[in-house]
Amino acid sequence: MVFRAETESQLPALLAEFASHLNLGDLVILQGELGAGKTACVRAIVADLGSIDPVRSPTFALIHQYQGRVPILHADLYRIGKAPLTELLEGMAESITLVEWAEESLAQHAPRKSYLLKISVEHSIRLINIKEIGTLKNGAK
Numbered sequence: 751m752v753f754r755a756e757t758e759s760q761l762p763a764l765l766a767e768f769a770s771h772l773n774l775g776d777l778v779i780l781q782g783e784l785g786a787g788k789t790a791c792v793r794a795i796v797a798d799l800g801s802i803d804p805v806r807s808p809t810f811a812l813i814h815q816y817q818g819r820v821p822i823l824h825a826d827l828y829r830i831g832k833a834p835l836t837e838l839l840e841g842m843a844e845s846i847t848l849v850e851w852a853e854e855s856l857a858q859h860a861p862r863k864s865y866l867l868k869i870s871v872e873h874s875i876r877l878i879n880i881k882e883i884g885t886l887k888n889g890a891k
């Protein structure tokens with residue numbers, strides 16, 4: 751699915767349907783250049799998941815946790831690269847996990863479904879492309 755966003759305030763409505771399908775063990779990998787709006791999309795999804803917690807950019811090697819209808823983890827792997835954080839992997843099964851700057855290969859660690867959310871900016875319009883990339887580990891449904 752592809753969404754067009756002209757303002758950040760449109761994001762919660764645009765991403766609501768997607769967020770409603772997320773479940774414990776799901777992973778969303780967010781890609782896009784610096785300033786593309788990855789954190790803004792996380793903020794929208796976290797709000798859609800029923801959390802009123804403030805969403806900030808996780809600084810180097812830190813994982814933020816929010817409480818919505820389920821626990822949510824938010825990390826930013828900028829400059830951390832491939833090495834998945836142990837803490838992140840440990841928490842994934844009991845959370846919905848949103849990771850900025852992760853590579854698609856992180857999907858193999860997801861307990862349930864994985865999605866790639868890619869943002870490109872054309873003039874001041876954000877094109878947000880979401881696709882499912884993961885297979886279900888252990889045949890879980």
Ligand SMILES: Nc1ncnc2c1ncn2[C@@H]1O[C@H](COP(=O)(O)OP(=O)(O)O)[C@@H](O)[C@H]1O
Nearest residue numbers: 755756757758783784785786787788789790876
């Ligand atoms: N859909 C959007 N429309 C307009 N501005 C946006 C949108 N998404 C993000 N922004 C703005 O772009 C800037 C960078 O957003 P941010 O989410 O921090 O990017 P990233 O996490 O990809 O580096 C912020 O000032 C934010 O308000």
Ligand SMILES: [Mg+2]
Nearest residue numbers: 788789807850
């Ligand atoms: Mg960010």
